[in-house]
Amino acid sequence: MWAYQAREIDSPIPCPYAKEFRAIAQETVFSRVTETTPPEMFTKAQQLLLSLYQDLTERMQQKDLFHFPSARTGRHWCVLAEYEHAYHRLRNFARMYDPPPPPPEPAPKPQPLTDAELMERLKEYVKRRTKETFFGQNQEEEESA
């Protein structure tokens, strides 16, 4: 609705059902939404809004058969539009107040090399080293020369 007001055009006129929906939703749901509301409460609030919409729609069809059939045309702001409005409002609150994702679990600290692994590395080094003793190298050099 504020979008209509901002553009200085005639704002839609909410019907009594829409007004009732808004009042109940404000009183029971939106007034209780805070930054500390847990995510599961938003889900419940969503279900409450839906059931409220269904109740109102059912009552409307029973009592007022000639209620303007479409809320999406003209200046009639019906309960469906009010429900959609509330739905998006609540969803945005839920997104905004989502708790920050938990920090990723620290990567497991690498286990230091065991004595056996380290000794294996040393053995490999010695194996390589003994292959390249200077006797061997000298012989190869002489042969190549």
Added chain:
Amino acid sequence: MTLAHHRTFTKDTRLDQISRSLINWESALYNGTYILGAKGSGKSTLAADIALYHFFKGNPQCIIDPLGVGTIDTFLWQVWRFLQDMPPEIPSSYHDLFWKQIIYINVASAERVVPFPLIYKTGQERSLLEVAERYLNTILMTSPWLMHAQVQGWPPLHLIGSQTAITLAALDYPLTLALDLLRHPEEWRNAGRFAQAVKNYPESAPAVQFFLEEYIPAGQAKRQRLLNPYFDKVFVFNLDDNLRAMFGAIKHGIDFDEVDHKGQTVLIDFRHETDPQLKRFKLLWIFSTIFEYIRLRGRKDTPLGLIIDELATLSQHITEGENPLANLLDEFINVYMRNHHIYFTCAHQSIYQLDEKLRHTLLSLGTYLFGRCAEITEARELGELLWRNDPFRVKHNRKVWGKLDPPYPIRLSQHSWDYLRQQYPRYPYYVLDAEPEFMNIEEQREEAANQLMDLSLFDFFLRPSLREGEVSTDVYKVNLASMVQDNVTGEACYLDQDVVAQIRSLLEAASGMPIKTLLAEQDALVSKDTKHHVPRVRKPDTADASQKPPSAAVPALPNPPAQQHHQRRRLIS
């Protein structure tokens, strides 16, 4: 490439911490470091920390450890723990960089040795005499009393030893062939080796002349008299394969220039040498070899670390006359150490292990690190070196009491005076002055000695050298317990003997050369055709005998050995 290029992974040694907090450790090491401490005071751990400091700085160094279990084992264990603390994803080739920096030498190995030939040429010698004198000077250091034995001591040994070594050096032969030369000089002459020696090095002509004109014509008894002291020193090299391979090799097993260039650490381990005489000889010979390199090295920007643990094993107590080792160390410390940028560190247990001259030489080092003393007399002497005695040091201030007397008539008797003083508390005694009482020198000595006696494990008093010619007047107490503590838990982490023994055996295989190869190389020097087997006659040889055919010219020895060296060789071949 030295480890200084790999500072990403390096260890903060205890010396680094001291260096940051107390002193400039580079200056302290520059003027030499003297570590003293009773058994179990942690001096070898301290020496190992100094070695680690050089290792991670990329400084070349040689560590001589007569016992092995102290400095070398601790050093290897520290390197091992350092590699263990590295992230496991580091490739093993990175570990190789560290292992390549370590050359481990077991001087008494039965399979692989690193040769330290008794005759070697550096190319800088003035003459072959200099080559020959090296071994003889080492003999003199191991047995200084030879100098006082004129008949069967130094003079004949020097005469025969120098002529023999010059001849062998001229032929590029090892000293292990000295016995063969001295027993069968005629065969050497007939094989043309003397002529070859003069051809190779004309300066060897006097030595060859000695053999041809004096030694060969001399009778057996005279020869024996001349040879006895020299044989006593050289015969062992032919009886043990390890000694023959190590001291009779053609060239050095270590290229000290390469060590210097690459910033390597040479660990020389004497733990397996059980014979004390041989151990002392090997220690002195290897030290002399390193000293020879230091002389020729000159001054370089990179310092060369030299760490000798248990220095007392090198020395002999000399009650009178000169101690050759003290002279050598004196020359090293006062002339070469600072001029040639050597970071010298030595450690031993007590100053009473050394004679006076050597003690004074070592006490001229700049930095002292004194641990717990075993006895109070030594602690008093060391305490006096560490702390300056101050004759005006105030022990405490004594109060001087005073009192003002009330104005009474003078005529009163003494008794009345006393009575009146007691009756008038308005005039009490008060502290008039404070008079200092000085601590006498003996008390200061005792206090210093007690401080040294009360030191616990890994505690040391450090008196650093600040710069050349200046030592600190402050003495710091340092603790090295963190050397053996785990970085994370802080618990004491002593070395694992089994692991270190395995490291040693592997590194030994990487550094040493097979004894069989070295012996085969020596045997190949004397070719088969020149191997002598000629009849001998009893008559001594004459000057013109060289003109005759070899078989007729060479006399036989009166008492030939039961199994001659050359015969054995022939049988084997």
